[in-house]
Every structure is written in structure tokens, then in C-alpha cells.
Amino acid sequence: MNNKKPSVLLVNPEEYNISNMNSCRFPVSLLYIAGSLESIDIEVNIVDLKINTIDEIVFDDYLFVGITMLTGKMIKEGLNVLQLFKDYNPDIPTVIGGVHPTLLAEQSLKNELVDFVVMGEGEETIKELSNALLLNDVNLFQDIKGLAYKVDNKIHINSGRVPSNMDELPIHLPYHLIGHDLSQVKLLPLHTSRGCPFRCAFCYNVAVNERKYRTKSASLVIQELDYILKKYPNVITIDFQAEDEFFIYPKRIKQLFEAIEEQKIKKIHWSAFLRWDTLSRVDDDLLNLIYEISFPVFSLGSESGNQRVLDEIIIKDIKINQIIEGTLRLTEKKINHISSFMCCLPTESLDELKDTLKLVRHLYEESLYFSINGIFMFNPIPGTHLFDRVVKDFNFNPPQNLIDWGDYEMGMLPIDAITWQTKRHALFCQDLSNWAKLGKPFAYFRTYNDFINDPKHKNTINDTFFNFLKYIFMSAIQRLRYKTMFFKYPFEFELIRQIERLQQPKRLQRLINKFFPAFKSQM
Numbered sequence: 001m002n003n004k005k006p007s008v009l010l011v012n013p014e015e016y017n018i019s020n021m022n023s024c025r026f027p028v029s030l031l032y033i034a035g036s037l038e039s040i041d042i043e044v045n046i047v048d049l050k051i052n053t054i055d056e057i058v059f060d061d062y063l064f065v066g067i068t069m070l071t072g073k074m075i076k077e078g079l080n081v082l083q084l085f086k087d088y089n090p091d092i093p094t095v096i097g098g099v100h101p102t103l104l105a106e107q108s109l110k111n112e113l114v115d116f117v118v119m120g121e122g123e124e125t126i127k128e129l130s131n132a133l134l135l136n137d138v139n140l141f142q143d144i145k146g147l148a149y150k151v152d153n154k155i156h157i158n159s160g161r162v163p164s165n166m167d168e169l170p171i172h173l174p175y176h177l178i179g180h181d182l183s184q185v186k187l188l189p190l191h192t193s194r195g196c197p198f199r200c201a202f203c204y205n206v207a208v209n210e211r212k213y214r215t216k217s218a219s220l221v222i223q224e225l226d227y228i229l230k231k232y233p234n235v236i237t238i239d240f241q242a243e244d245e246f247f248i249y250p251k252r253i254k255q256l257f258e259a260i261e262e263q264k265i266k267k268i269h270w271s272a273f274l275r276w277d278t279l280s281r282v283d284d285d286l287l288n289l290i291y292e293i294s295f296p297v298f299s300l301g302s303e304s305g306n307q308r309v310l311d312e313i314i315i316k317d318i319k320i321n322q323i324i325e326g327t328l329r330l331t332e333k334k335i336n337h338i339s340s341f342m343c344c345l346p347t348e349s350l351d352e353l354k355d356t357l358k359l360v361r362h363l364y365e366e367s368l369y370f371s372i373n374g375i376f377m378f379n380p381i382p383g384t385h386l387f388d389r390v391v392k393d394f395n396f397n398p399p400q401n402l403i404d405w406g407d408y409e410m411g412m413l414p415i416d417a418i419t420w421q422t423k424r425h426a427l428f429c430q431d432l433s434n435w436a437k438l439g440k441p442f443a444y445f446r447t448y449n450d451f452i453n454d455p456k457h458k459n460t461i462n463d464t465f466f467n468f469l470k471y472i473f474m475s476a477i478q479r480l481r482y483k484t485m486f487f488k489y490p491f492e493f494e495l496i497r498q499i500e501r502l503q504q505p506k507r508l509q510r511l512i513n514k515f516f517p518a519f520k521s522q523m
């Protein structure tokens with residue numbers, strides 16, 4: 001009798017781009033799936049292509065191979081992995097899940113490498129699918145909610161599954177399955193809510209979560225936090241950004257922080273998403289408490305500095321003055337906050353875009369605690385209101401199959417594909433968003449000082465040196481560009497890219513070690 005446990009392989013096909021594992025984000029989706037599979041005694045192997053290479057994949061006759069996919073490059077890399085497995089043994093079932101296959105299950109199944117799609121939350125669906133595969137009974141597939149599948153090349157799409165009760169999800173995620181040295185890891189994710197009740201026209205939420213917001217109760221979040229900090233004592237940062245909106249119920253957050261204070265849990269750095277209008281429902285006492293007992297960074301979507309764009313195009317349901325008042329309030333409370341903006345939206349005019357730049361400039365002038373993380377090119381995503389609009393009103397021609405979605409580079413569509421704007425506007429936006437990607441406008445020495453004084457960066461003195469040079473150079477150019485509103489010819493990016501290319505093979509590093517021995521690398 002063969003007593004070997006059944007085993008599966010889960011792959012996160014994000015591109016390898018991590019130079020410092022402490023800033024690396026764990027694939028939360030696969031951790032939940034892994035926890036669920038382990039609870040039914042299935043052995044789980046995870047390959048995270050952010051930190052592993054494709055050569056590290058062990059080929060075996062797994063019960064199935066599962067891949068998580070967002071729209072874009074992850075699909076391409078994911079399909080490469082599935083091809084390798086089909087070449088190794090075409091009988092190993094393949095399962096894909098995540099936002100993209102959820103939205104386009106039928107189209108995804110048309111790809112010959114895909115046998116199953118898990119639509120929406122996967123914890124229960126994957127357990128039922130595993131049992132059906134273990135029993136080798138295809139008749140069981142039809143009763144599995146949230147599953148789409150192929151039998152004899154015929155596609156079946158089952159009905160969806162009721163979203164999980166967050167308090168019933170495991171609170172001890174199997175972080176050890178990801179190939180990090182966990183004794184060294186300083187940042188871990190903690191996932192406390194799913195979904196969002198709002199309706200932004202570019203966001204997946206309306207289609208995938210049907211505007212339903214579910215939360216883990218504060219007491220369970222505290223248990224999970226306590227577990228993480230005791231088990232991994234080096235962790236100093238908790239990432240709440242694997243969820244859409246952390247603050248929707250301020251009462252829950254208040255209970256959480258009161259418990260952190262009461263239990264004297266160590267002062268952590270943390271970041272989370274928050275809406276400007278929700279901020280106005282968060283009272284001063286809570287903000288004061290948060291500031292006193294932790295190091296928060298709030299991430300807020302502003303999207304545009306023009307009210308028509310916010311109301312009519314993005315349907316953001318916020319007011320420009322909420323953004324301005326919010327920044328003033330967070331500044332008074334000394335809370336660092338980062339905001340993201342968008343450009344190249346359908347019907348957006350150049351003047352409306354300039355309102356965005358003026359707002360960014362204004363907020364920087366008003367606050368040392370405000371920064372932006374980008375002015376991102378709008379990119380239509382299936383299942384969203386704006387996607388349907390650009391297809392219907394602007395003849396946008398989206399990819400028609402899974403392979404082509406893998407070439408759909410988010411934020412980097414070729415100009416000819418942008419049918420909802422003039423070429424001139426699209427080119428201007430490309431320059432603008434490239435420019436806004438690197439560095440932070442008005443990044444003064446304060447940012448640099450924060451950076452080197454942060455214990456996380458103490459051991460990477462050479463990186464610090466490069467960042468220092470980068471900040472000085474970029475901030476000078478950025479100040480000038482904002483002042484003159486001239487964003488064309490972004491030569492500074494090419495220059496930074498060239499420097500980073502030199503840095504990559506450690507050539508420049510060697511030079512620095514030679515001429516500036518005081519900065520000698522500790523790595």
C-alpha cells in the first residue's frame with residue numbers, strides 16, 4: 001500500500017525582481033490555498049518566482065499544479081510553467097485561480113494548458129476539487145460551487161460560491177512554505193478584510209466581490225498579530241495591503257488598536273489602504289492612538305485633481321476638498337501618507353490632467369507627510385465599468401485569449417492600443433507616468449534621513465549611497481518639472497536605468513568599494 005501523502009505544487013508566477021527580500025511581498029492568495037489544503041492532509045509545495053527561479057521547480061506527479069494569475073505578465077509566466085508540466089506529464093491536472101481567470105473563466109479554459117479554473121475565493125473550492133481528484137470521479141465536479149472545468153474538451157461553468165466568513169479562515173498562515181529564511185524576514189502580510197463596498201469604475205471589486213465587504217473581527221486580528229510577532233521576532237513591519245480597504249469600519253480598527261495598546265504589543269510599522277471619505281469618519285482619538293503606539297503609513301487613492309473626472313469618469317465618490325482636508329489632518333497628526341493618481345482616462349482633457357498636477361503640487365507644498373506613489377496610466381481591466389465603456393464607445397480591442405492577455409502589459413500599452421484618447425494626450429501621459437514612477441517629487445533630505453535611520457536599511461550601505469545620489473538628482477529635476485509643468489523628454493529615467501544596470505552586475509559597487517571604502521557593502 002502506498003502511504004505517501006498526496007502533494008500539490010502551487011506557483012506564484014510573478015517576475016523575479018527582488019533585490020532585497022525584506023521588501024518582498026508574500027503571495028497571500030497561495031498561502032490561504034496552502035493552509036486550506038494542509039487542513040485536509042495534502043502536502044503543499046510553493047514556488048514563488050519572485051524569489052525562486054523556474055529551474056528550482058521539482059517535477060513530480062502532483063495531484064494538481066495550481067497557479068495564481070492577475071491580468072498581464074503573470075499569465076505569460078504562469079502558462080510557461082503549465083507548458084513545462086504538460087510536457088512532463090500531460091495527465092497532471094492544472095488549476096488556475098485569481099482575479100483574471102475569475103473574470104474570464106470560459107476564455108481561460110479555452111487554453112489547452114488549463115483544466116480547471118477556481119472562480120473567486122478558493123479555500124473551499126480547492127478542498128472539494130482535491131477530494132474529487134483523489135477519488136478520480138469526474139461526476140463530482142458538477143457540484144463544486146466556484147469551479148469551471150473541461151471534460152472531453154467541453155467547458156462547464158458552475159455557479160458561484162457564497163463568500164467566506166472571514167472569522168472562519170485560518171489565522172496561522174503557512175509562511176514557512178515560501179522559500180524565505182523566516183528568521184530574517186522583517187515584513188509579513190496580515191489579511192483582515194475582503195472586498196469593498198464602493199464602485200470605482202476602474203476596479204475589479206464590483207464584478208468580483210459584488211461590493212460586499214467582509215472583515216475579520218478585531219480579536220482574531222490581535223491573535224494573528226500576536227502569533228506572527230512571537231513566532232517571527234524579527235518582523236517589524238505588518239503589511240495590511242493585501243486587502244482593498246482596511247478602515248471601512250473604524251470601530252473595528254479602534255478595537256484593534258485599543259487591544260494593541262492594552263496588551264503592550266511592540267510598536268510596529270504598518271501600511272494599509274484607506275479612502276479619503278472614510279478618513280473623515282475616523283475620529284481624532286483613533287488617529288492619535290494610532291500615531292502614539294505604531295508607525296503607520298496610509299495609502300489613499302486620489303486618482304484625479306479634477307472633480308468632473310472623479311465624478312463622471314472614475315465614479316470615485318469623493319470630493320477634492322476631502323483630499324485636501326484629509327492631507328491637512330494627517331499632517332497635523334504627523335501621519336505619513338502616500339497617494340496614487342491616474343492619467344490617460346477616456347475624455348480627460350489636458351486641462352483636467354493639469355488639475356491633477358496642480359493638486360499634487362499643492363499637497364506637497366502643504367505637507368511634509370504626503371507623497372505620491374505614481375500617476376499611473378489608466379489600463380482597462382475586464383469586468384470593470386471603464387473596460388466596458390472603452391470597448392463600447394472607443395472601439396478598444398482587448399485581447400481575445402489567455403495567451404494574448406499575457407502580453408497585456410499593465411500601464412505599458414502601446415500607444416496605438418489606446419483608442420480612448422488622442423495620440424498626443426496618450427504620449428504626454430506616458431512621459432508623465434514614467435516620470436512619476438521613480439523617486440518622489442520634492443523628496444528633500446528628510447526622506448533620505450528617514451531612510452538611513454530606518455533599522456531595516458542599516459546593512460545595505462551601498463544601496464543607501466545609491467539612493468542618496470538618486471534622490472538628490474531626481475528631486476532636483478522633479479522640482480523643476482513641477483514648477484514648469486514640462487514633462488516631456490524624460491531623459492533622467494534613462495540615466496537612472498543606465499546607472500542601475502551598472503549597479504546590477506556589481507560593477508559600480510566594486511568601484512565604490514574601491515574609492516569609498518567607508519561605504520563598503522555588508523551584504
Ligand code: B12
Nearest residue numbers: 028029066067068070071097098099118121122204242410
Ligand atoms: C497585494 C496586491 C499586489 C501585490 C502582490 C500581487 C499578488 N501577486 O498577490 C503587488 C504590489 C505586487 C501588486 C501588483 C500589481 N497589482 Co495588485 N493587488 C494586490 C491586492 C491589493 C491584494 C492581493 C491579495 O493578496 N489578495 C488577498 C488574497 C487572499 O485574495 P486573492 O489574491 O484574490 O486570492 C483568492 C482567490 O482569488 C483565489 N486564488 C487566487 N489565486 C489562486 C490560485 C489557485 C491555484 C487557486 C485554487 C485559487 C486562487 O483564492 C484566493 C483565496 O481565496 C489586490 C486587491 C485584492 N484585494 O485582491 C490588487 C490587485 C490584485 N492588483 C491589481 C493590479 C492591477 C496590479 C498591477 C497590475 C498594478 C500595476 N499597474 O502594476 C500589479 C501587477 C502585478 C504582477 N506581478 O503582475 C488588480 C488586479 C486586476 C486584474 N484583473 O488582475 C487588483 C485586483 C487591484 C484592483 N483594485 O484592481 N498587487
Ligand code: SF4
Nearest residue numbers: 196198199200203244
Ligand atoms: S475604493 Fe478602492 S477597492 Fe474600493 S472600489 Fe474603489 S478602487 Fe476599488
